[in-house]
Amino acid sequence: MTDTVSTAPTPTKHLLKSRFGWFFAGRTVDLAGSSMTTVALALSVLQASGRAADLGIVLAANMIPTLALLLLGGTVADRVSRRTVLIVSNLCTAAVMATMAVLLLSSRYHLAVFVGLALVGGVVNAFSQPALRGIVPELVERQDLQRANALLASSQNTVRILGPMLASILVATVGGGWALAADAASYLLAAAAFTRIPGTSRPPAARGPLWRDLLDGWATFRSMRWVVVMTVSFALVNAANVGPWNVLGAQVVLDHDGAVGWGTVQTVRAIGLLVMSIVAVKLVLRRPLRDGAVWGTLSALPLLAVGATGNVWVVSAAAFVGGLGLTVASIGWETTLQAAVPEESLSRVAAYDELFSYVAIPLSQLAVGPLAAAYGAQEVIVACGVAYVVVSLLPLLNREIRTMRA
Template sequence: MTDTASARPTPVRSLLKGRFGWFFVGRTVDLAGSSMTTVALALAVLQASGSAADLGIVLAANMIPTLVLLLVGGAVADRVRRRTVLIVTNLATAATMAVLAVILITNHYDLSVVAGLALVNGGVSAFSQPALRGIVPELVERHDLQRANALLASSQNTVRILGPMVASVLVATVGGGWALAADAATYLLAAAAFTRIPGASRPPAANKALWRDLVDGWSVFRSMRWVVIMTISFALVNAFNVGPWNVLGPQVVSGNDGAVGWGTVQTVRAVGLLVMSVVAVKIVLRRPLRDGRLWGTLAGVPLLAVGLSGDAWIVAAAAFVGGLGFTVAAITWESTLQAAVPEESLSRVAAYDDLLSYLAIPLSQLAVGPLAATYGAKKVSLVCGIAFMVVCVAPLLNRDVRNLRT
C-alpha cells in the first residue's frame, strides 16, 4: 500500500544537531506546556469555582479568538521572522499562565479575569500555530521534511501521554495554581530554545497592507486545487469524527465498562500514535497524499468499533489501529504542504487550511447529541465511521492528489 525507499535523508542524530535541533527542543517543551495547560486549567477552574458552567465559559473564551485571528496570524507569520513570532508568543503565553497562577494561588479567583486571560491566550495561539507550521522548511532540507515532521510527531505524542498525567498530579498535590505556574515555566524554556535557532527565517517582507496579504494568501490557497480538495476532506473528516468520538465514544464505552474503560481506550490510542510516529522516522513515502489517505481510513475504525460493540477492549484495539493511520495521514499532509507551497505563503495557506477544517468541529459537537437521541449512539457512531472512511479516500478521485510526489 505504500512505497518506501531510501532517499538518503539526513541521519536523525545529525538532524537534531543542526538548526532543527533547537526548534525540536523548543517545540517539545512548548507541547509539554500545552498538554499540561489543557488539563491543569480545566481542573484548576473546577477546583476554584466548582462550576462546570465557569469551565465552559473559560474554554470557549480560549477557542473563539483562535478561530477569529487565525488568518491574521498566518499573514503575520509570512511577513516577519517566524522565529520571532514563536519567541514572542511563548513569552506572552508564559505571562498569561503566570498571572493565572498567581490569581489561583492567592485565592482571588474571578471568572471575568480568568476568562479574559484565556481570551488573550487563545489570541496568542492564533499567531503561534501558523508560524509553527511554516518554519520547518526553513530549518531542514526538502528531502528531510517527512523525517523532521515524524520526529516532531513522536515528541508530540509522547508529551500528550505524559503531560496530562503530570498536570493531574500537580493539581491533586499542590493545587491548580502551582500547576499553571509550572506551565508558565515551560513556555519560558521554549522561548529560550527558540532564541538559539540561528538564522531561522528569511528577512521580513512586510511592504504591503495586511489585508492585501490575506487576499494574496487566499489566492494562493485557492489556486492549488489539491490543497482545497484536501481541506474540504479534512473538514468532513472532523465533522464525522470529532463529535461522535468525543461525545458518543465515552458515552457508549463508559456505559459498558465505566470511566476506566474509556480512559484505557484513550491511553491505548495514544500509544498507537506514538508507535507510528517513531516508525515514520525510518520510512519515506513517495506518493504521500495517496498513502496518507489510504492509511488515514484506519482512523475511522474506532468509530466502527463503538458502533458495532462498545466494549472497552475492542474499542481500545481499534483505537490503536486508528492511531497508526491517523499519524501517517497527519505527517504526510504536513510534509506535502511544506514541500509544495511557496515558503513566503506557507503560513497563510496553513491558516486557511486550519480555519476551514476547524469550523466543522463545533458543528459536529452540537449535532451529535440530538442525532444520538433520535437514532441511538451506536447507530450514529457506525454511520459516522463509514462516512469518515469514504470522505478520507474521496480526494484520491483527483489525479493531482493521487499522483503528487515529493
C-alpha cells in the same frame, strides 16, 4: 499499498544537531506545556469555582479568538520572522499562565478575570500556530521534511501521554496554582530554546497592507486545487469523527466499562500515535497524499468498534490501529504542504487550511446529541465511521493528489 523504503538513521542524528534541533527542543517543551495546560486549567477552574459552567466559559473564551484571528496570524507569520513570533508568543503565554497561577495561589479566582486571560491566550495561539507550521522548511532541507515532521510528531505524541498525567498529579498534590506555574515555566523554557535558532535567509516580505497579504494568501490557497480538495476532506473527516468520538464514543464506553475504560481507550490510542510517529522517522512516503488517504481510513476503525460493541478492549485495539493511520495521514499532509507551497505564503495557506478544517468541529459536537436521540448513539457512530472512510478516500478522485510525489 504504500510506497515506502527504509532509510538509515544517520540523517536523524544530523537533523537534531542542526538548527532544527533547537526548534525541536523548544517545540517539545512548548507541547508539554500545552498538554499540561488543557488538564491543569480545567481541574484548576473546577477546583476553584466548583462550577462546570465556569470551565465551559473559560474554554470557549480561549477557542473563539484563535479561530477569529487565525488568518491574521498566518499573514503576520509570512511577513515577519517566524522565530520572533514563536519567542514572543511563548513569553505571552507564560505571562498568562503565571497570572492565573498567582490568582489561584492567592485565592483570588474570579471568572471574569480568567475569561480575560483566556481570551489573551487564544489571541496568542492564533499567531503561534501558523508560525509553527511555516518555520520547518526554513530549518531543514526539502528531502528532510518528512523526517523532521515525524520527529515532531513523536515528541507531540509522547507529551500527549505524559503531560496530562503530570498535570493531574500536580493539581492533586500541590494544587492548581502550582500546576499552572509549572506550565508558565515550560513556556519560558520553550522561548529560551527558540532564541537559539539561528536567523534564516528568508527574504523579507513586501510591506503592503495586511488586508492585501490576506487576500494574496487566499489567492494562493484557492489556486492550489489539491490543497482545497484536501482541506474540504479534512473538514468532512472532522465532522464525521470529532463529535461522534468525543461525545458519543465516551458515552458508549462509559456505559459499558466506566471512566477507567474510556481512559484506557485514550491512552492506547495515544500509544498508537506515538509508535507510528517513531516508525515514520525511518520511512519515506513516496506519494504522501495518496498514502495518507489510504492509511487515514484506519482512523474509522475506532468509530466502527464503538458502534459495533462498545467493549473497551475491542475499542482500544481499534483505537491503536486508528492512531497508526492518523499519524501517517498527518505527516504526509504536513510534509507535502511544506514542500509544495511557496515559503513566503506557507503560514497563510496553513492558516486557511486550519480554519476551514476545524470549523466543522463545533458543528459536529452540537449535532451528534440530537442525532443520537433520534436514531441511537451506536447507529449514528457506525454511520459516521462509514462516512469517515468515504471522505478520506474522496480526494483520490483528484489525479494530482493520487500521483504527487514527495
